[in-house]
Amino acid sequence: MSTATAMAPSGSNPRPSGPVTHPRATSSPCSPSGQHPWWAGLRRASLLAPVLLLAGCAGGFTLPGSPTRPERTRISDAPAAMSLKPPSNQIVAAVDKVGPAVVRIDTVKRMVNPLGGVFGGGPAIQQQQGQGSGFITRSDGVVLTNAHVVEGSSDVNVTLPDGRNFTGKVLGADPLTDVAVVKVVATKLPVAPLGDSAKVRPGEWAIAIGNPLGLDNTVTAGIISAIQRTNALGEGQRVPYLQTDAAVNPGNSGGPLINDRGEVIGINTAIRQAPGAGLSFAIPINTARQIAAQIVDRGYASHPYIGVRLQALTPQLAREINGATNECRLPEVNGVVVVDVMAGSPADRGGLKPCDLIERVGDQAVANPSEVQLAVDRVRVGDAMSLQVRRREQALTLTLRPAELPRKQ
Numbered sequence: 133m134s135t136a137t138a139m140a141p142s143g144s145n146p147r148p149s150g151p152v153t154h155p156r157a158t159s160s161p162c163s164p165s166g167q168h169p170w171w172a173g174l175r176r177a178s179l180l181a182p183v184l185l186l187a188g189c190a191g192g193f194t195l196p197g198s199p200t201r202p203e204r205t206r207i208s209d210a211p212a213a214m215s216l217k218p219p220s221n222q223i224v225a226a227v228d229k230v231g232p233a234v235v236r237i238d239t240v241k242r243m244v245n246p247l248g249g250v251f252g253g254g255p256a257i258q259q260q261q262g263q264g265s266g267f268i269t270r271s272d273g274v275v276l277t278n279a280h281v282v283e284g285s286s287d288v289n290v291t292l293p294d295g296r297n298f299t300g301k302v303l304g305a306d307p308l309t310d311v312a313v314v315k316v317v318a319t320k321l322p323v324a325p326l327g328d329s330a331k332v333r334p335g336e337w338a339i340a341i342g343n344p345l346g347l348d349n350t351v352t353a354g355i356i357s358a359i360q361r362t363n364a365l366g367e368g369q370r371v372p373y374l375q376t377d378a379a380v381n382p383g384n385s386g387g388p389l390i391n392d393r394g395e396v397i398g399i400n401t402a403i404r405q406a407p408g409a410g411l412s413f414a415i416p417i418n419t420a421r422q423i424a425a426q427i428v429d430r431g432y433a434s435h436p437y438i439g440v441r442l443q444a445l446t447p448q449l450a451r452e453i454n455g456a457t458n459e460c461r462l463p464e465v466n467g468v469v470v471v472d473v474m475a476g477s478p479a480d481r482g483g484l485k486p487c488d489l490i491e492r493v494g495d496q497a498v499a500n501p502s503e504v505q506l507a508v509d510r511v512r513v514g515d516a517m518s519l520q521v522r523r524r525e526q527a528l529t530l531t532l533r534p535a536e537l538p539r540k541q
Contacts, residue, residue, distance in 0.1 A: 222392045226339060227351050229394030232322035233268040234387055235292055236343045237277055237300070237314065239285035265342035265387030266290070266314060267324040267396065269424070273298070273316035276424055277386030278401050278415075279305035282312050290316050293349050304427035308370045308435055308537075310401050311415060311423040312386075324388055327395030329374065329416035334358055338376040340400055340412070342387025354378030361413060362502035370435065370509055373413040374398045380412035389414040436513045436534030439477020440484060442501040445469040453487075460487035461524050467491065468501055470521075482532035484519065492520040508534060 239262040264281030268274065275290060282288055288300035298316035305312035336356045344350050354377040361373040376389065380400050389398035398414030426433040443449075447464035454462060462469060470488040473479050490498060493507035494517055511517045513536045521528050 223337065223339060223353055226390055226392050226394035227341065230267070230324045230388060230390050230396065231341060231349065231351075232293055233324040234341045234349065235266045235268065235275060235290050236348055237264045237266050237275075237281055237386060238289040238291070239263070239282055240287040241284050242286045263343065263346060263383055264385045265383065265400070267341075267386075267388045268321050269323055269326065271319065271321045271323055273318040273321055274424075274428065275300065275314040275316065276399060276420060277312050277314060278399060279307050279310045279312040280401075281386045282314060283307070288314060290314065291348075292321070304431040304433070306423050306427065306433040309415060309419060309423050309433070310371070311399065311420045311427070311433070313424050313427045324390075325395050326417050326421060327391055327393070327397045329397045329418045332356055332359055332374060332391070332397050332416070337392040338374075338378045338397075339390045339392070340376070340378040340380050340384060340387065341390065342380075342384035342400060344379075344381035344383040346383060350384075352379040357411070359416075362500075362506065370505060371415050371419060372506060373401075374416055376412050376414065377410050378412060379410070384412075432539060434513055435537040436508055436511055437477075437537040438479040438482075438484075438508055438532055438534050439474035440470050440479045441472040442490070442504060443469050443471050444500045445489065462487065462489060463522070465489075466499065468498055468504055478532050478535050482519070482530050483528075484521065484530055484532070485523065487523070488528075489522040490519055491522060492518075494518055 241260040241262065243258050243260060245258045262281070262285070264277060266275045266277035266281070269276055282302050283305055285302065288302060290298045290300040292298075296318075298318055300314040300316050303313040303315050334356050337353065338356045339351065339353045341349070341351050356374060357377050358375040359372070361375045362371070374389065374397065378389070380403050384400045385402070387400050388396040389400050391397050396417050398416050399420050400412065400414050402413050404411040404413075423433045445462065445465065445467045447466070450462040450464045450469075453460050453469075460469075468490045470479075470484060470486050470490065472486055473484055490504060492498060493504055494511075496503070496507050498504045498507060508517070511534050514533055516531050516533055519530045519532060521530060
């Protein structure tokens with residue numbers, strides 16, 4: 133299926149298998165409408181490669197009456213592993229450090245009832261209540277949370293663990309990354325220290341704090357299962373999610389994911405529901421911090437786009453494309469192929485064309501559309517970026533200048 137990547141202001145994202153606990157705040161505005169003619173008739177397929185984990189054991193034996201054990205064949209030079217003690221006190225200390233800054237966010241959305249007052253259709257204005265989590269990052273009342281927690285809310289109420297309650301104002305929300313900033317009028321509030329999500333590695337402790345199912349100040353723990361999950365909640369995402377097995381439930385959204393040093397490394401945002409799944413995803417704090425800073429400064433976040441539709445290429449798909457049209461002659465490799473280019477877009481002005489195979493963005497090799505998306509996102513609007521592409525037998529280096537993605541009003 134086609135993946136919209138840092139390109140156009142309209143479109144939709146396909147959903148992954150297994151439902152997500154909350155709908156995305158918006159579909160990605162990156163996909164241009166329509167697609168290149170040669171693409172329309174192609175068969176779409178998604179292949180999932182199962183992982184087989186094999187375990188074995190080996191050992192020596194001693195014959196009855198043997199005076200000594202035979203020497204075992206050495207198969208490893210690794211030193212003996214040190215026993216690891218559960219860092220229970222360390223987790224307690226981390227929670228004590230961050231917990232006072234984790235807040236409950238209660239929201240009210242007022243919606244017009246089209247049948248209000250007609251044939252007993254109920255009130256003209258209906259109220260929908262919601263709840264989520266957040267955490268304070270500045271002592272003067274700046275709170276980070278998810279965009280889907282506060283989106284469309286007319287009333288926002290922020291409650292601290294010590295019982296203090298404040299009216300919140302949404303400074304802005306970015307639906308593409310699901311980050312929002314809420315401001316309360318207060319001083320000397322407790323703050324949550326922010327860590328560096330670029331240093332997070334699989335296997336590290338991951339601790340979630342929030343208000344799942346209305347249960348305030350709930351702590352759950354697990355490990356970081358994976359990093360850079362760009363397609364965790366659907367293709368074309370602009371977030372390299374952290375994946376964890378720490379229990380996260382509705383109401384946790386917007387709360388912090390912390391490490392065992394008491395530093396926020398992510399914002400809990402969604403879970404995948406499937407039998408025995410136990411998968412949850414968090415926005416890396418480095419991404420959230422960058423978006424939040426823009427929201428605090430000007431009320432919204434700016435995103436670059438180049439205006440293309442991309443597709444992950446496989447040898448099989450390359451054969452199908454080459455057999456369906458004379459327009460493309462793609463190598464039978466894994467990579468990223470351009471499906472469509474928006475007229476007048478930065479990609480169009482830079483000379484990118486359908487059937488181009490993108491090999492590198494800047495100095496980074498790219499293997500799938502999500503990697504192209506993230507590489508584009510690292511470029512500031514208006515700055516030059518280079519693309520190395522293969523067009524039939526010709527290797528080209530193109531220069532593009534990403535423009536600002538239009539915002540929905």
